Amino acid sequence: MSLLWTRLAILGLITMAAMQPEISLAADADPLQDFCVKDTNQQLHVNGFPCKDPAQVQASDFASAVLKNPGNTSKGLGVAVTAANALNFAGLNTQGVSVARIDFAKNGLNPPHVHPRASEILFLAQGTLLVGFVTSTPESKLFAQTINAGELFIFPRGLVHFQLNVGYDTAVAFSGFNSQNQGTSQVAKALFASNPPIDDAVLEKALQLSAADVQHLRSLISKT
Template identity: 70%
Template sequence: MASLWSMLPTLVLIAILQPQGSLADADTLQDFCVKIPTPAVHVNGFQCKDPAQVEASDFTSTVLKNPGNTSNGLGAAVTPANALTFPGLNTQGMSAARIDLANGGLNPPHFHPRATELLYLAQGTLLVGFVTSTSENQLYALKINAGELFVFPKGLVHFQLNLGPGPALAFSSFNSQNAGTSQAAKALFVSNPIINDVVLEKALQLSAAEVQRLRALISKI
């Protein structure tokens, strides 16, 4: 009996944490909660618009209608439709994005800390892939064509490369109203404030000059 009581705190902690691991955003407690443009306080999500002021237009958006500008160093543009850009998505536990890729364009290695991504390729041919979080760092990558789907598990580093010829267009959905995105290269080399050079030199086995060169290069992307 004594040993059972000693295990009780651990059992309670497991009971609290285990259900959370299988959830995306928390379930909504009402039909909708349209985001207020300028909230007065910071909350996990956004304050709700007065239901009496809600209109049908709050539940539609043209944010993914037009192509993004791919005239950059990566040849890629990602346009998000989340609770920040589409207020009607607030508390709905989902969001989307448009991915435009010029011929040879790359959506570079990145991850979404709060969501799984399901990508639908509408036009073109992509090389897509993700790397597992295991010690083997297993890569799962393949070529997909228009009309095909690919899923990127939550929190794993992944990428999309346009194999051409011509531009590619994809749409992604996420099981979070704000999936978050962290590009590996930018997180390492152009954080604010920047990571100490010695950390990058040792972690990546680079010279001081190479770190500075990469900082300058990545800051322009």
């Protein structure tokens, strides 16, 4: 994938995330000033991050190379998600947007997960993915589709969704979010690898599993 494709993908995703008024109303609050660069010296716990003194802000605060290099897909499920959000890109603080790079090995899977604070728009720069999400309605309807390089797919806020590499080679995608810190919760890890763990009886009854099955899944998922 060329450097030009990478730059265009990131720019397009940020622009689209910022220009969706009906989505923005349900995401981060509008900023009350031009910028609020995250002050890494402050340890205050607020909804967002404290602002750096504007007199100390530099152009470099609004630039980042965090998505420049591919992630390591050799472990686990064959996927590497690299996020650029307010946690590691100070200039994004209060701007209501963030981006992630997703690298897939052959057959790599970004497992079912949710973003509680943002909708996600994915641009596939390279490869072929099976993507989908499940609604919160009683019937839990699945919307799934295979997409190819150059195509987009939207995952509504807070819904369980996934991406699977079904192509013949690696795949690379870029996702834009209408939040400076979208949050991510993997379904399997939340159930079987929480800290402290969910009581076995809850999982056995809710998922109709035996005690042995629960322990097997705990061991398996904690390793991935």
